[in-house]
Amino acid sequence: MKHNPKMDYTYIGVDSHLNSHTAVVLDCFYDKLGEMTIGSAPSSFASFLKQVQKYCLEGTKPVFGFEDTTAYGRSLVKFLVKKGYLVKHCDAALVATERKSQNVLHKTDSVDAECCARVLLSRFDKLPIANPQDEYWILSHLIVRRNFLGKMKHTLIRQLHTSIATNYPSYKTFFFHIDTNTALTFYETFPSPKTLEHVSLDELTKFIKTLSYGNLGETKAQHILDTIVADGVTPSEYQDVCDFNIRSIIKQLKGILLEIIDIEKQIEAFLVHFDYPLTQVKGIDTLTCARLIVEIGNIDRFKNAKALARYSGVAPVTYSSGMSNMQYANERGNRTLHAIFYRIALTSIMPVGSKKALLNPLFYDYYQKKIAEGKTKKQAIKCVQRRLVNIIFNIMKHKTVYINPELSYVDERTTDNEAS
Numbered sequence: 001m002k003h004n005p006k007m008d009y010t011y012i013g014v015d016s017h018l019n020s021h022t023a024v025v026l027d028c029f030y031d032k033l034g035e036m037t038i039g040s041a042p043s044s045f046a047s048f049l050k051q052v053q054k055y056c057l058e059g060t061k062p063v064f065g066f067e068d069t070t071a072y073g074r075s076l077v078k079f080l081v082k083k084g085y086l087v088k089h090c091d092a093a094l095v096a097t098e099r100k101s102q103n104v105l106h107k108t109d110s111v112d113a114e115c116c117a118r119v120l121l122s123r124f125d126k127l128p129i130a131n132p133q134d135e136y137w138i139l140s141h142l143i144v145r146r147n148f149l150g151k152m153k154h155t156l157i158r159q160l161h162t163s164i165a166t167n168y169p170s171y172k173t174f175f176f177h178i179d180t181n182t183a184l185t186f187y188e189t190f191p192s193p194k195t196l197e198h199v200s201l202d203e204l205t206k207f208i209k210t211l212s213y214g215n216l217g218e219t220k221a222q223h224i225l226d227t228i229v230a231d232g233v234t235p236s237e238y239q240d241v242c243d244f245n246i247r248s249i250i251k252q253l254k255g256i257l258l259e260i261i262d263i264e265k266q267i268e269a270f271l272v273h274f275d276y277p278l279t280q281v282k283g284i285d286t287l288t289c290a291r292l293i294v295e296i297g298n299i300d301r302f303k304n305a306k307a308l309a310r311y312s313g314v315a316p317v318t319y320s321s322g323m324s325n326m327q328y329a330n331e332r333g334n335r336t337l338h339a340i341f342y343r344i345a346l347t348s349i350m351p352v353g354s355k356k357a358l359l360n361p362l363f364y365d366y367y368q369k370k371i372a373e374g375k376t377k378k379q380a381i382k383c384v385q386r387r388l389v390n391i392i393f394n395i396m397k398h399k400t401v402y403i404n405p406e407l408s409y410v411d412e413r414t415t416d417n418e419a420s
Helices: 044-057 072-080 092-101 110-121 132-165 180-190 201-211 219-233 239-273 284-295 305-312 335-349 361-372 377-398 410-419
Strands: 011-018 019-028 030-038 061-066 086-088 317-321 323-327
Touching: 011 110, 011 219, 011 361, 019 044, 019 110, 019 284, 030 044, 030 110, 044 072, 072 086, 132 239, 132 284, 180 201, 180 239, 201 219, 239 284, 239 361, 284 335, 284 377, 305 335, 335 361, 335 377, 361 377
Parallel strands: 011 061, 061 086
Antiparallel strands: 011 019, 019 030, 317 323
């Protein structure tokens, strides 16, 4: 009688943490063979393997399941893969579901490790093989850092709006954007009308002209001085402290803006390690390209574009029973990747600039066609996303070059359609 292939393995689930890793060993019948806890330093890994071998049943090979393969568990995973052992990634949601199904009241490292081992055994053939690759790991860290700085930037800009509005109620008429170097340096130098009391029109004009490289001058300076008089703001009793707060916000914001520039340069330079010509597609800049690579990972994980569409939540989910067959939006896909495809789709179909230029007239036509067929705007955008998935999959899979259609303009197209 042919035995079950699962009987050839001993299953080790690992719950990894910053300072220690806990492992639980199961046989193919879900019986617990042992448990161990080791340090997270690489010097502990060799002894870990020796302990594992003691628990392995005769004639079986150890196979490892990790809930975390990219953070605290990454070093151990790389060590095991290098030694030739099979390591699989057990999704955290599957481990949590297994823990709930066991009706366990306590959540401990031992429980999590055992649940990870049970998921490894029950879904052995379906779980992805863990193979951490340094280039994806490094790029993901750069993107995480860039996203964090972006959030910090927006938080500080909101704080700056709130603080400046108290001193300059009409500040939005001074400069178009508050986070430009001209605006930031002006508010850092003159955080309140009180600091402008002894500044003449000529002095302010010279200051603004220097900041803006000659683009702004006396007209802007006169407008600022006239607006201050019209607003009639009375200085606070603690105006010096308020001014210090504004200067502190601007100082930090300037530092973050410079850091964002540096990290984006680093991301752009690091993309040479990936032979994916994604930036050739209009609407995909360097940062978007990096985010796509991080979220998709190795494109060979996906058999075809349909699989990538399902993973990203772009492909619909089918619910059928008897004669009923309904399709719904997939809310369980990779939401970050879904959002990236959504933004690219919007960029591709939305007219930009005063001339209403279309970056991709083909996508615009496709979007309008779906609207004409009776689809809602949301459904039509989803169709554009699906076509984008096909394009991006083929670029990454086959290193194909995407040829952008010529720019077109909404006004001209409308006139041509009416004429025809």
